[in-house]
Amino acid sequence: MSDTAGQAKAVALPDLVACVEQARSGDRHAMNELICMFREDIYRMVYYRTGNRMDAEDLTQEIFLKVFDNLKGLKDTGMFRPWLYRVAVNRVNDYHRRKKFLSFFIPASEREDGPEMEDMQHTNESVLDQVIKKEFWREVSAFMHKLSKLEREVFQLRFMDHLGIAEISAVLNRGESTVKTHLYRAVKKFQTEEHLIGLIRGEEP
């Protein structure tokens, strides 16, 4: 798989760079263009890590505000995408830190862990589809908990957020060999997840 496999909405890099340059100079139209290009990707990325639609929407908003506030600090406009994901990853980590801190004061029975099931119930979906989705997400969550923090992050960025190795390296500020090593370990563990793989292949209900 190439590094450019996950380029957002097949946006040509020169177009993206031009758009980022315009947004840096305060062009609100260019900012809106960038939002349109990456809004869904960032929202999804945040949702995978929070499992809550409203939190994901709020965080996505905050991420874009932060990005536009700090856009002038971006030296290489060609690195906008990994930089955006880096801001997002950091913001999500802040969210989890805050949530962990607050969990000391909130009883376990009132905590919301994992994705909210009502969020997953999209309209025009059969009950079977909904059950499969829930089961799939439960398996994915269980698998993620078996990974180390860095393995989980590189695995999600590579196979769920569709970033390339070089981009992940830039997002996490780690060397490419480190990224590959952790990705290798994560994939090796994935291979042992028979139930999850069965669900993916449609072999298990």
Added chain:
Amino acid sequence: MKKDDHVTGDEMIMAVIDKDGLTPEKQAHLAACPVCHSESERLAGDLAAMGDMAKAVVPPMQTTIMLPEAKVLQPGRPWGLRLAYGSALAAALVVLMLAVPFFRIMPSGRFEALYQDMLSDARLMIAVDRMAENPMPESWAVFEDEFDAVEDDDFMDGIAPGGEDFS
């Protein structure tokens, strides 16, 4: 092709992560061997399908992303009006500066005179009140009190001898 030539499980994973990480021989084998190629594609397919299924789980976004507030300059007052306001303020300050010494000198003389006038008026009013209550001189007033107090006919005769008694 010998069995030993097939890519190993670790190499299969490496092929999915980064094909360039394999040696040229292994890359060539992976491209040519249907078994290894199939295995590699299967693993890559599972991972890709997992990403697609995860994507399907995500509920649609229901809010729109708002841009940060634009820093728009408020339209200012015309320069002529600004100049007029500035001039008026400066003039008021000048007048105030000039007036302060004047106000500092004036009170000591003016308020002293006013105080003396009020004091004089108060004394006059006290005197008028006393006159209204006691129209006779003070010494007479004392005498009058004694007269009222002592109704003594002999005494009255001494004061006004031979007077007729009209009572």
